Amino acid sequence: MATELRSYIDGNWHDGARLVDDINPANPSEAVAQVSMGNTSVAVAAVEAASAAFAGWRRTPAPARGEILRKAADLLEQRASTVGRDLTREEGKTLVEGIGETKRAAAILRYYAGLTLEADGQTYPSLSPKTFLFARREPIGVVAAITPWNFPIAIPAWKIAPALAYGNTVVWKPAELVPLTATHLLEALVDAGLPKGVLNMVLGRGSEVGEVLATHQAIDAITFTGSNPVGRSIQRKATEHGKKVQLEMGGKNPSVVLADANLDHAAEQVARGAFLSAGQKCTATSRVIVEEPVLREFQDRLTALAKAWKLGDPLEEDTKVGPVVSRDQMQTVLDYIQIGSQEGGRVLTGGEKAKDLGDGYYVQPTIITDLSRESRVAREEIFGPVVAILPARSYEEAVALANDTPFGLTASLFTNDLTKALRFANDIRVGVVKINQESAGLEFQVPFGGAKESSSGSREQGEAAKEFFTQWKTVYMDQV
Numbered sequence: 001m002a003t004e005l006r007s008y009i010d011g012n013w014h015d016g017a018r019l020v021d022d023i024n025p026a027n028p029s030e031a032v033a034q035v036s037m038g039n040t041s042v043a044v045a046a047v048e049a050a051s052a053a054f055a056g057w058r059r060t061p062a063p064a065r066g067e068i069l070r071k072a073a074d075l076l077e078q079r080a081s082t083v084g085r086d087l088t089r090e091e092g093k094t095l096v097e098g099i100g101e102t103k104r105a106a107a108i109l110r111y112y113a114g115l116t117l118e119a120d121g122q123t124y125p126s127l128s129p130k131t132f133l134f135a136r137r138e139p140i141g142v143v144a145a146i147t148p149w150n151f152p153i154a155i156p157a158w159k160i161a162p163a164l165a166y167g168n169t170v171v172w173k174p175a176e177l178v179p180l181t182a183t184h185l186l187e188a189l190v191d192a193g194l195p196k197g198v199l200n201m202v203l204g205r206g207s208e209v210g211e212v213l214a215t216h217q218a219i220d221a222i223t224f225t226g227s228n229p230v231g232r233s234i235q236r237k238a239t240e241h242g243k244k245v246q247l248e249m250g251g252k253n254p255s256v257v258l259a260d261a262n263l264d265h266a267a268e269q270v271a272r273g274a275f276l277s278a279g280q281k282c283t284a285t286s287r288v289i290v291e292e293p294v295l296r297e298f299q300d301r302l303t304a305l306a307k308a309w310k311l312g313d314p315l316e317e318d319t320k321v322g323p324v325v326s327r328d329q330m331q332t333v334l335d336y337i338q339i340g341s342q343e344g345g346r347v348l349t350g351g352e353k354a355k356d357l358g359d360g361y362y363v364q365p366t367i368i369t370d371l372s373r374e375s376r377v378a379r380e381e382i383f384g385p386v387v388a389i390l391p392a393r394s395y396e397e398a399v400a401l402a403n404d405t406p407f408g409l410t411a412s413l414f415t416n417d418l419t420k421a422l423r424f425a426n427d428i429r430v431g432v433v434k435i436n437q438e439s440a441g442l443e444f445q446v447p448f449g450g451a452k453e454s455s456s457g458s459r460e461q462g463e464a465a466k467e468f469f470t471q472w473k474t475v476y477m478d479q480v
């Protein structure tokens with residue numbers, strides 16, 4: 001019997017309205033769990049529980065809140081091989097990536113535990129000799145965290161940990177495809193001693209329970225990571241209801257390879273950015289812009305890696321690329337590959353569902369070239385192991401191409417020319433720039449977010465998270 005997963009509200013597990021299977025994308029006939037899907041009344045109960053718990057949690061000293069996060073980090077680390085394995089079975093990324101992401105979530109919890117000992121305000125000189133003037137950061141209230149499936153434990157950790165550390169209570173809606181990993185994170189926090197009602201988890205359909213979170217009057221702020229259409233619709237509703245909103249959305253991240261780059265290194269990094277996690281990262285490399293003198297040499301190197309990297313069972317140690325997350329996602333990716341061919345693109349390698357891997361949702365690492373810059377494959381987010389190669393005649397043309405997108409999440413440049421590296425860091429309109437590194441891969445102690453259509457609201461991660469999860473209170477105190 002598969003484990004039955006439920007919503008968690010006010011310290012209790014809650015049945016939903018109907019059961020659905022949680023499918024293993026490497027082997028779709030296996031249900032890794034069954035999910036009792038909550039409906040709007042479950043979401044309302046979660047919001048009410050978070051609202052009732054706020055007064056007590058806000059009064060809890062910040063270092064005591066941090067102590068619970070620290071314990072949760074330890075528990076998650078102890079459980080990393082079990083949790084990472086379940087993450088792999090549920091989402092499809094390789095075991096190394098699944099365990100690595102779990103350990104990273106533990107590190108994020110520990111980082112925000114540490115921040116609960118940092119200064120939470122400032123004093124100011126007053127114009128009056130008898131006034132003590134200070135301002136401090138306070139929690140906002142009840143925060144809704146809506147998270148995607150592609151980083152099923154790290155993204156929830158980098159939203160929930162700062163929310164709790166700074167004294168907010170939380171209603172969390174994980175993505176439908178990853179309820180088992182979500183339950184592991186929740187359990188680590190509950191087992192660490194989080195009081196009831198402080199963190200509530202609603203398992204259910206985004207379109208159903210998400211509506212409650214975007215509009216309920218007791219929700220003060222919404223932090224969302226996911227696709228652009230969903231993010232924008234949440235923003236419209238939430239803003240109308242007076243809520244603070246933070247959105248992290250899609251990307252079409254370029255890597256630019258200049259003629260003087262170390263091509264072996266560039267090809268390895270671009271392959272990592274494009275194909276690891278089956279390309280399902282918001283920061284994945286989906287366009288490579290290559291200076292013409294090295295186009296052929298670079299293409300050959302990247303193609304060799306795409307062919308050599310093992311596509312297969314993500315639980316096997318030597319697998320580099322696992323399946324994509326679902327049948328729908330596989331179809332979307334295969335449709336884009338076909339669109340690329342119709343647009344005049346030439347597939348250098350890949351281009352199909354793997355034939356020898358049973359029913360698993362495996363798409364071959366795919367490289368497409370000869371596309372025009374207007375083609376959909378060169379402009380739209382695909383979210384699969386597919387990368388488009390575009391030639392450029394100069395640094396200037398490469399940057400213009402890299403910037404020619406509505407998105408602006410991350411970008412990378414490969415060069416040994418320090419001047420061009422510094423110019424690129426200025427010229428490119430994105431939130432994160434990498435020089436001689438893949439476009440994906442983030443550290444948790446620095447701000448993260450994008451430019452243009454990729455993000456909205458203040459940055460996530462690092463100390464920057466404080467901007468979203470707190471508000472200033474200014475105090476004037478007179479001696480009389």
Ligand code: NAD
Nearest residue numbers: 147148149174175206207210226227230248249250251282
């Ligand atoms: P999605 O937008 O389909 O879903 C994200 C979350 O929103 C899920 O929990 C989903 O259930 C919920 N949701 C769906 N409809 C809703 C509604 N009407 N109201 C409220 N909530 C609703 O995205 P996804 O497919 O889970 O994730 C992939 C997308 O996420 C990609 O576009 C990717 O680029 C983006 N992403 C961005 C970042 C970033 O930091 N910028 C990180 C990871 C993923």
